Amino acid sequence: xxxxxxxxxxxxxxxxxxxxxxxxxxxxxxxxxxxxxxxxxxxxxxxxxxxxxxxxxxxxxxxxxxxxxxxxxxxxxxxxxxxxxxxxxxxxxxxxxxxxxxxxxxxxxxxxxxxxxxxxxxxxxxxxxxxxxxxxxxxxxxxxxxxxxxxxxxxxxxxxxxxxxxxxxxxxxxxxxxxxxxxxxxxxxxxxxxxxxxxxxxxxxxxxxxxxxxxxxxxxxxxxxxxxxxxxxxxxxxxxxxxxxxxxxxxxxxxxxxxxxxxxxxxxxxxxxxxxxxxxxxxxxxxxxxxxxxxxxxxxxxxxxxxxxxxxxxxxxxxxxxxxxxxxxxxxxxxxxxxxxxxxxxxxxxxxxxxxxxxxxxxxxxxxxxxxxxxxxxxxxxxxxxxxxxxxxxxxxxxxxxxxxxxxxxxxxxxxxxxxxxxxxxxxxxxxxxxxxxxxxxxxxxxxxxxxxxxxxxxxxxxxxxxxxxxxxxxxxxxx
Numbered sequence: 112x113x114x115x116x117x118x119x120x121x122x123x124x125x126x127x128x129x130x131x132x133x134x135x136x137x138x139x140x141x142x143x144x145x146x147x148x149x150x151x152x153x154x155x156x157x158x159x160x161x162x163x164x165x166x167x168x169x170x171x172x173x174x175x176x177x178x179x180x181x182x183x184x185x186x187x188x189x190x191x192x193x194x195x196x197x198x199x200x201x202x203x204x205x206x207x208x209x210x211x212x213x214x215x216x217x218x219x220x221x222x223x224x225x226x227x228x229x230x231x232x233x234x235x236x237x238x239x240x241x242x243x244x245x246x247x248x249x250x251x252x253x254x255x256x257x258x259x260x261x262x263x264x265x266x267x268x269x270x271x272x273x274x275x276x277x278x279x280x281x282x283x284x285x286x287x288x289x290x291x292x293x294x295x296x297x298x299x300x301x302x303x304x305x306x307x308x309x310x311x312x313x314x315x316x317x318x319x320x321x322x323x324x325x326x327x328x329x330x331x332x333x334x335x336x337x338x339x340x341x342x343x344x345x346x347x348x349x350x351x352x353x354x355x356x357x358x359x360x361x362x363x364x365x366x367x368x369x370x371x372x373x374x375x376x377x378x379x380x381x382x383x384x385x386x387x388x389x390x391x392x393x394x395x396x397x398x399x400x401x402x403x404x405x406x407x408x409x410x411x412x413x414x415x416x417x418x419x420x421x422x423x424x425x426x427x428x429x430x431x432x433x434x435x436x437x438x439x440x441x442x443x444x445x446x447x448x449x450x451x452x453x454x455x456x457x458x459x460x461x462x463x464x465x466x467x468x469x470x471x472x473x474x475x476x477x478x479x480x481x482x483x484x485x486x487x488x489x490x491x492x493x494x495x496x497x498x499x500x501x502x503x504x505x506x507x508x509x510x511x512x513x514x515x516x517x518x519x520x521x522x523x524x525x526x527x528x529x530x531x532x533x534x535x536x537x538x539x540x541x542x543x544x545x546x547x548x549x550x551x552x553x554x555x556x557x558x559x560x561x562x563x564x565x566x567x568x569x570x571x572x573x574x575x576x577x578x579x580x581x582x583x584x585x586x587x588x589x590x591x
Contacts, residue, residue, distance in 0.1 A: 480567070
């Protein structure tokens with residue numbers, strides 16, 4: 112190991128002792144590679160704790176790229192200058208070859224003074240042919256530098272008198288290379304300093320959308336969810352990023368407004384039965400203790416309103432589980448005709464003012480939650496009963512259509528207007544005809560029905576005509 116290498120090893124050991132690192136079980140010999148890794152790791156850790164602005168980091172990155180391209184640029188310019196010297200060197204060879212040597216093999220300084228060459232002499236050795244010629248010429252040209260004679264390079268070629276060697280001066284070429292090196296390096300340094308000094312302009316014109324994003328994100332709250340990033344002036348990736356964030360804000364605002372409306376509607380629906388219960392409780396406190404009729408009326412009304420509140424809360428919990436993606440289905444393979452038959456029997460017991468019919472149907476098998484499917488169809492049957500006048504007809508049907516099973520409920524009720532058809536599945540939505548009729552309900556049934564259908568890989572279709580009736584069809588995939 113050399114003295115220089117020993118000194119480097121000693122310094123590396125001192126650095127390792129002062130770093131406060133935990134003792135290792137096995138000490139490995141310190142090498143230059145390990146030392147460089149330690150230094151690199153230390154620099155990375157130190158720089159990682161520095162908080163530099165994005166514009167400064169971009170400027171420094173481009174400055175580093177400029178410095179990396181300086182060496183290839185200098186190399187390309189050097190090759191270009193050397194290539195430009197080739198015609199001049201050939202001309203010098205031609206001029207020397209036309210001269211007669213002052214002595215037997217050597218040309219005098221007076222002969223070469225007016226020429227480009229600074230030294231010339233004849234040799235008996237001929238230039239080799241093929242690849243050996245390139246190696247020979249290179250070694251001869253480089254030999255002048257080995258002898259510390261850097262004022263020129265030796266060129267050897269064949270002439271009529273034998274091998275001719277001339278010394279071609281390269282001082283002007285060296286001066287050109289030095290000037291070129293400092294000019295290129297100075298230009299790069301100027302561009303680096305210019306870019307770093309103009310980073311504020313970069314921030315103003317190029318990175319302004321990022322600043323807008325940070326400002327909007329800092330001020331965003333429930334009161335100004337409608338604020339959006341201004342994409343004017345942004346280009347390419349930054350514009351795409353701004354548009355993506357604006358789209359995300361649109362979805363957040365829509366979800367927030369929907370949730371806000373949901374809470375408002377739920378509060379409104381709960382306020383009415385609570386007010387009714389409070390009213391009957393007050394009446395019972397005043398007169399119901401001694402009046403059996405008032406007591407029975409109050410108990411009956413309170414029971415009815417409590418039942419309605421229970422139903423509303425259960426539906427709200429169902430929607431909440433769906434929104435949180437925690438809705439669980441107990442899947443099984445069954446014949447939906449059983450469900451339709453049960454609903455037909457239940458409907459006939461619920462209302463004796465309507466005519467119920469169950470169309471003949473062939474058996475089919477579907478894979479789903481039997482209780483959920485029954486709840487879905489019960490919602491459709493309840494709606495048909497509510498909005499069909501006394502004496503009307505309600506028909507339950509089931510049929511197979513390829514790989515789908517279609518369950519339908521058709522009534523001869525008031526129908527749904529085209530304006531309301533697009534919103535009948537919205538939460539808490541009730542059409543004007545339903546509000547005028549003051550029918551019971553909270554406007555959640557069809558929303559729950561659609562959720563159940565979609566959870567089973569199906570969908571719901573509705574066809575209605577005002578004054579004629581409505582048909583709800585549930586399309587579910589069948590099992591083989």
